[in-house]
Amino acid sequence: MFPAQSLAEVMLDRGWSVALSTDARGARYAGGFPDVVPVEVVSSATPARGGAAGRLAAPLRIGAGVAAAWTRFRRDRPGVVVGFGGYPAIPALSAAAAMKLPRLIHEQNGVLGRVNQLFARRVHAVACGTWPADLPGGVEGVHTGNPVRGAVLDRAGAPYIPPGDYPMSVLVLGGSQGARILSDVVPAALAALPDAMRTHLRVSHQARSEDVDRVVAAYDAAGIAADIQTFFEDVPNRMADAQLVIARSGASTVADIGVIGRPSILVPLASAIRDEQTANARALVDAGAAILLPESKLTPDSLAQQVELILSNEQGAQQMARAALSTAIPDAADRLADLVQSIATTHGRTP
Incomplete structure (x- = not known):
């Protein structure tokens, strides 16, 4: 739509x-x-x-x-x-x-x-x-x-605050399908980060209604401040505030990431018959703006490794944000x- x-x-x-x-x-x-x-x-x-x-x-x-x-x-x-x-x-x-x-x-x-x-x-x-x-x-x-949408264009190219020793926002978007695996893996992955990094995290996580309670419990157990909702009305603002986006690579999400300009870890929907989400991610990945993590390789350990790689590298994260903007067609x-x-x-x- x-x-x-x-x-x-x-x-x-x-x-x-x-x-x-x-x-x-x-x-x-x-x-x-x-x-x-x-x-x-x-x-x-x-x-x-x-x-x-x-x-x-x-x-x-x-x-x-x-x-x-x-x-x-x-x-x-x-x-x-x-x-x-x-x-x-x-x-x-x-x-x-x-x-x-x-x-x-x-x-x-x-x-x-x-x-x-x-x-x-x-x-x-x-x-x-x-x-x-x-x-x-x-x-x-x-x-x-x-x-x-106009709300995305309003935040186009919003200045990127690189990760550091201060509160960092992570936005998790599961999309309209297949969000369960992100609810299974992302909280455990963020919980496995080094203490010094984990204590600075502020997470916005979109989850299916049937998964909300366990996702809330997982973040609470890890001591991570998190806002879990089934749908965010203000995704453009949350994305603009984020140091990192973890998401499915639906076409609209990929377009939003490019226009706003944020580093991302993309997990294509494995059940997509034509594997279109892998194709969608290609431009961001080829530009060095995103890390592609197929479902077959998505585990708490593998995701934690990639998250730590981005959030511990100020210059690298800034370069990823600039690379995302280079793919955009606002x-x-x-x-x-x-x-x-x-x-x-x-x-x-x-x-």
């Missing part, structure tokens, strides 16, 4: 009207969109979930969603339709293709998701947030970068908006 929200904000500033088409689940994550953006809920589904019954029902639900999107598009006749991947995008993109409306997709990750793979040859442009991107044969991408939302307007102008009409 973050790239879609960012694009909506820019398009509104440019005088466009914007509507969000998503399913009921996606609508629950649309709270950050400007109030003037109507949320049009249509049915959708994925055959990959819900067992045999879910697979049988999916085409019917998607068909109903396409019909609803078609009806709304006939009423509103959008100048351009932009898909951001995931099965909630299927109805709108299908209707737009059937109606021959100007359309494009944006892919956050270094590997196209299933839905974007399905539509890559049926749109007028494929905008890529991560570069290089693994694209289907014959498809050319446009590197726009991953748009970040104007990604404007680049994407330019592409959207170009597609609308070339293949349809302007508002």
